[in-house]
Amino acid sequence: MAESTTATVSSGPAPRTQAEWENTARGLLEEGQNFLAHDVCRDGLRFFPGNFKLIIFGAIALSQTGAVDEARRLLAPVLDAILIDEGPFRRLQASLKSAIVNLDNADHNQALGAVAELAEAIELVRGKKLVADADADVYNSLARVFREAWLSSGQRRDLEHCREMFLRAFAAGGNPRDGIDAAVMSVLLKDHAQARALAGQVHDLLAGAETPPESTVDDRYRILATLGQAQLLLGDGAAAIGTFQWAKSLEGVHYSRIVRSLQQIELLKRGGIEIPDELTDIIKPPTVVVFTGHPLDRPGSGPHFPPALEASVRAEIATRLDELDAQVGYSMASCGSDLLFIEAMLERGAEVNVVMPFAHDDFIAENVRYGGPRWEMRFKNALKLAASVTYATEERFLGHEMLYRFANQCLHGLSTLRAAFLHTTPYLLAVWDMMPGSLVGGAGDFIDQWEDISRLRIIDLDGLLQMHPELIGEDGPAMPDLDFGGDEEEGQGRVIRSMMFCDIAGYSKLKEEHIPAFLEFLERVKAGVSECGIEPKSINTWGDAIFVVMDKATPMAEYAMTLQEVVSRLGTEMIDKLPNPLNLRISLHAGPVFEAIDPIRGNPNFYGSHINRAARLEPVTVIGHVYATQQFVAVLTAEQSALRSEAVNNGEEFVEKFISEYVGVLSLAKDFGKQTVYHLRRKTEDDLSADDEIEEPAADSDSNITEMAAPSVGSVMDSVKKMIGSDKMPHGGTTGDATALLMGEDSVYWPGG
Known part of the structure; x- marks a missing residue:
């Protein structure tokens, strides 16, 4: 690395050191501000072009925005400096x-x-x-990069490189976890002799060693899990069961450690190692529970959930959570069963994530305050202790009941996304009065939308009420008012829609003589997109901007992907007619909007703050990629879950089409606030190949470490982050190309740059 000196930034008189550039970029990455982090890395490399940390930070920022190819090119010089060519x-x-x-x-x-x-x-x-200037931490990080590359590609060479890096890490640092990882990779390479030898070394290191007293619970769990894997590799299943049972008995272990153990066990299975059936009951992924329930009765209504039934409902919720061993929860926060669920989860020490259907003050006024000051205090405490609070929309309620259904879609999608990340599937726990029909966004409505009945648990609120006849009265429970005049959206003017804003990058550079070719370009775009067979509910254009509205998120995702692919293809096909290939910036959003007849044009149009939010996302994204808000991805995930269930029920195959990769929190254009953003892409054959057999090397394949190729970066940059947390960074290497990539105007478009 270059020495830490002082540089003067041209935009201001204050000097900034190399360490300040690094710390600023690191902080922005931790906050999820990936686009801003990249800008900092780009500017910092103008003054410190040999700084490995800024290069790696920049690659992480790029990869987490979905710009995988750009990130790969940026990181390549760093890997060249670390991986010695023998x-x-x-x-x-x-x-x-x-x-x-x-x-x-x-x-x-x-x-x-x-x-x-x-x-x-x-x-x-x-x-x-x-000999490379790399220590055990660097080798470990690179090994994880190659492991993720292998999981994505299935190529044997990636696996060989992964094992080599874990072997180097084990030799350099002696960490048993590096040794067991090298052993697992050896099993997958069918090198059982080396796997057993490594497992024996790890066993000897751990079996008689005392755990340092300052070790955390997670550290102790990792030690035991590593020992258990070594015992499995040595064929001692009984000992492994005892070790993992011991690990399970530790209190306060974070569920991420358990998920990691599950991943390792799955790899051992793929390598042909016999895994005792008992381990299935010992090593379990965390249980994700999404909740819906009846609110407390309003004054003069019911009885459905009278205040006197609180203790009974609380006890039933606690019992069901114990049965499910719930560790991660998602819920709204109305007074009544929602808050009882949140409190029960917090008492268990579990993680709670709250979804708010609309503005905070309106929610209190509509769903909390009528219960009295005690419930309002409990609501505020629940939001303070929740792991996250997400707003389906931050706008006012305005009496539109369908906002509750939209919030349910967000709950469904967010919980499904989280469960998939944790290698499991969510449960739906409902407190329901079993009344016919369903209020919009109520428990019955949510149950109607839930696709997997086997993962549905219902607490019979009416049954609990019948156990207390003194609470029922002479007339019994009143039927809910389900008369909304037909469609709950009809007549309200406010509807839930999916939106796409698209900008054609390069349009402003066209001259008069290029306009005929541009019009031809638009005609060919229209023809190409029409082949997908999706007809938008509304589409409008002005200049180089396109605005599309649809009822659902799934067809919108397909439409956006097709549009991007058509434009990418035309960039090559029309290279002789346009001065530069045209490309797109695409943003997707879902939310409540007002649908009305445009008073001036006389055609249907859409209005509201969510139109503005979708529009403000598009200008600050990367050209050539599709980005979506958290709301859009949640609705898309919920729709995909329903389609999957329908296919299974009909005996049909369901193929997941899209992958949503978390980008972070993005500051929107024109000071329009911040937005959680995902990168949306099609699922490729590589994504589907994780369960395929390991490719055998070609006849002329040379597995020598000298021929390592740069790994895929998109899903593995978290592994590289461990390299940047240490001062023991490798020195040397050519970084000129990396700096050019960050600074070059023609390679990547960067907002604000």
């Missing part, structure tokens, strides 16, 4: 042997040829080092 040294060794053998050869030409080859080999190693 090829020239092996050539020198062979040339030296040949020169010695031919030194006294009677054939002078052959002897001179051997010496010439030796001289050339010496030149190739001049200035090179055989």
Whole structure:
């Protein structure tokens, strides 16, 4: 790395050191501000072009915005500096042997040829080092990069590189976890002899060792899990069961550790290691529960959930959570069963995530305050202790009941996304009065939308009420008012819609003589997109902007992907007609909007703050990629879950089409606040190949570490983050190309740059 000196930023008089650039970029990444983090890395590299940390920070920022190819190119010089090419040294060794053998050869030409080859080999190693400037942490990070690359590609070479890096990490640092990871990779490579040898070394390191007293619970769990894996590799299943049972008995273990153990066990299974059935009951993923329930009766209504029934409902919720071993929860926060669920989860020490259907003050006025000051205090405490509070919309309620249904879609989608990340499937727990029909966004409505009945748990609110006849009265529970005049959206003017804003990058650089070609470009775009067979509910254009509205998120995602693919193809096909290939910036959003007849144009149009929010996302995204808000991704996920269930019920195959990758929190254009953003892309064959057999090496394959290729970066940059947390960074390497990538105007568009 370059020495820490002082640089003056041209935009201001205040000097900034190298460490300040690094700390600023690191802080922005931790906050999820990936776009801003990249800008900082780009600017910092103007003054410190050899700074590895800024290069890696920039690659992380790029990858987390979905710009995977750009991130891969940026990171390549760092990997080149860390991964030593042994090829020239092996050539020198062979040339030296040949020169010695031919030194006294009677054939002078052959002897001179051997010496010439030796001289050339010496030149190739001049200035090179055989040993990399990398420590165990760096090797470990690179090993994880190659492991993720293998999980994505299924290529044997990635797996071989992964094992080599874990072996180097184990040799350099002696960490048992690196040893067991190298052993697991060896099993997958069918090298069982090395796997057993490594497992034996790990077992010897851990079996008789005392756990340091300052170790955390998670540290103790990791030690036991590593020992258990070594025992499985050595064929001692009974000992492994005892070890994992011991690990399970530890209190306060974060569920991420358990998920990691599950991943390792799955890899061992793939490698042919016998796994005792008992481990299935010992190593379980955390249970995710999404909740819906009846609110407390309003004064003069009911009885459905009278205040006197609170203790009974609380007890039933606690019992069901115990049965499910709930560890992660999602819920709204109305007074009544919602808050009872949240409080029961918090008492368990579980994680709670709250989704608010509309503005905070309106929610209190509509769903909390009528219960009295005690419930309002409990509501405020619940939001303070929740792990996250997400707003389906931050706008006013305005009496539109369908906002509750939209919030339910967000609950459904967010819980499903989280459960998939944790290698499980969510449960729906409902407190329901079993009344016919369903209020919009109520418990019955949510149950109607839930696709997996086997993962549905219902607490019979009416049954609990019948156990207290003194609470029922002479007339019994009143039927809910379900008369909304037909469709609950009809007549309200406010509807839930999916929206797309799209901008054609490069349009402003076109000259008059290019306009005919541009019009041809638009005609061909229309023809290409129409092939997907999706007809928007509304579409409008002005200049280089396109605005599309649809009822559902799934067809909108397909439409956006098709549009991007068509434009990308036309960039090549029309290269001789336009000065530069045109490309797109696309943003997707879902939310409540007002649908009305435009008073001036006389056609249907859409209005509201969510139109503005969708529009403000598009200008600050990366060209050539599709980005979506958290609301859109949640609705898309809920729709995909329903389609999957329908396909299964009909005996049909369901193929997931889209992948949503978390980007972070993005500051929107024109100071329109912040928005959680995902990168949306099609699921590829590589994404579907994780369960495929490991590819055998080609006949001419050389598994030597010298021929390592740069790994896929998109889903593995968290592994590289461990490299940047240490001061033990590798030195040297060419970073000019990396700096050019961050600074080049033609390679990547960056907002504000």
